[in-house]
Amino acid sequence: MKFVPSVTVEVSDQAIAEKVMKMLDMFESHDDVQNVNSNFELSPELNMG
DSSP: OOOOOSSOEEEOOHHHHHHHHHHHHHHHHSTTOOOOOOOEEEOTTOOOO
């Protein structure tokens, strides 16, 4: 089974995008977490490399 969001949110602010990515990394690195899902899309203008 795969989570597919019916509504997505675009993140276009660099500072918010960095916070969201940091939060997701923290969730994924936790030993008790098996899967992490989200409904955001990063704006193509952001430099997340």
